[in-house]
Amino acid sequence: MSTSTKPIIAIPMGDPAGIGPEIIVKALHNPKIYEVCSPIVIGHRDVLEKAMQVTNVLLDIHEIKDSSHGKYEYGTIDIISLNNIHVDSLEMGKVQAQCGQAAYEYVETAVRLALHGKVSALATAPINKESLKAADVPFIGHTEILAALTKTDDPLTMFEVRNMRIFFLTRHLSLKDAIATITKERICDYLIRCDQALQRLGVNKRTIAVSALNPHGGENGLFGTEEIDEIVPGMQMAQERGVHVVGPVPADSVFHHALNGRYDAVLSLYHDQGHIAAKMTDFERTISITNGLPFLRTSVDHGTAFDIAGKGIASSVSMEEAIILAAKYAKNFQFSHQ
Incomplete structure (x- = not known):
């Protein structure tokens, strides 16, 4: 892929019954997107046309078979359309097996394009866990799908909002199970990988800060010993490997300091610890980045919003930010044509 051209960003449409199609057409109605990249939607033409009707967005649709055939001009949506939805039976805002299967196939197609150097990065729209299950897709979400399709072991999730970056030691685990995975070996491994990312x-x-698990960092064992037994030893192991890491910093202050520039990233120990901090900072502009894959992937950090799907009222800010962030970082990822 020529470095003289704008990066081509693949946008899998997400669950057709959710807000993904609506926020995509709204996002691609913003000329700024075309200033920084060449977007291509992987989805279903008819669903996209329905989304334009409910959002009152008037854009041309250019159906193509390969990313090299795109016009990539403002006013036109380039789409690789998969014939995998019976639009007549599509119910907006409802869990449907055909939608779970279609959403998976959109991601699968985008991954194939990325692995063959046809696109620079992925910016994904939301999928629905229940719809995936209804379709017998054996994955709980995007990260797990991407890991399987690329044969990547345990990809890193990172949030970026404003100038704050947050990595996650654990993702979709109960709090009890997440705490059980906090070992010095895992802390060390993640810090090394965060540094590389x-x-x-x-x-x-x-400079990476590790968030403490317990109140006030455990107060030397008064409120828990995980900091003493696992977190600090894991940090020391990473420091010996050349990672500049500080902490553990109490969770009630570490994200504030990161937002103000003291740290380049924070390692959050469990799902809600970092999610709350990011979304309270700016819900719509919190963007998820999956690191450790052979290519860059960004994503909106909200769900399919079935309660408002089909009404044309969903905000596209997060989708726009995900595409722009993918374009921003795409140049740092090298692809080889296969």
Whole structure:
């Protein structure tokens, strides 16, 4: 892929019964998107046309078979359309097996394009866990699908909002199970990988803060010993490997300091610890980045919003930010044509 051209960003449409199609057409109605990249939707033409009707967005649709055939002009949506939805039976805002299967196939197609150097990055729209299950798709979400399709072991999830970056030691686990996975070996491994991910994103001098698990960092064992037994030893192991890491910093202050520039990233120990911090900072502009894959993937950090799907009222800010962030970082990822 020529470095002289704008990056081609693949946008899998997500669950057709959710807000994905609506926020995509709204996002691609923003000329700024075309200033920074060449977007291509992987989805279903008829669903996209329905989304334009409910959002009152008037754009041309250019159906293509390969990313090299795109016009990539503002006013036109380039789409690789998969004939995998019976639009007459599509019910907006409802869990449907055909939608779960279609959403999976959109991601699968986008991954194939990325692995063959046809697109620079992925910016994904939301999928629905229940719809995937109804379709017997054996994955709980995007990260797990991407890991399987690329044969990647345990990809890293990172949030970026404003100038704050948050990595997650654990994702979809109960709090009890998440705490059980906090070992010094895992802490060390993740810190090394977080450092490598930041370097790949172009962050040269890197300081990573580890969030504490217990109140006030455990107060030397008064409120829990995980910091003493596992977290600090894991940090020391990473420091010996050259990672600049500080902490553990109490969770009630570490994200505030990161937002103000003291740290380049924070390692959150469990799902809600980092999610709350990011979404309270700016819900719509919290973007998820999956690191460790052979290519870059960004995503909106909200769900399919079945309660408002089909009404044309969903905000496209997060989708726009995900595409723009994919374009921003795409140049740091090298692809080889296969």
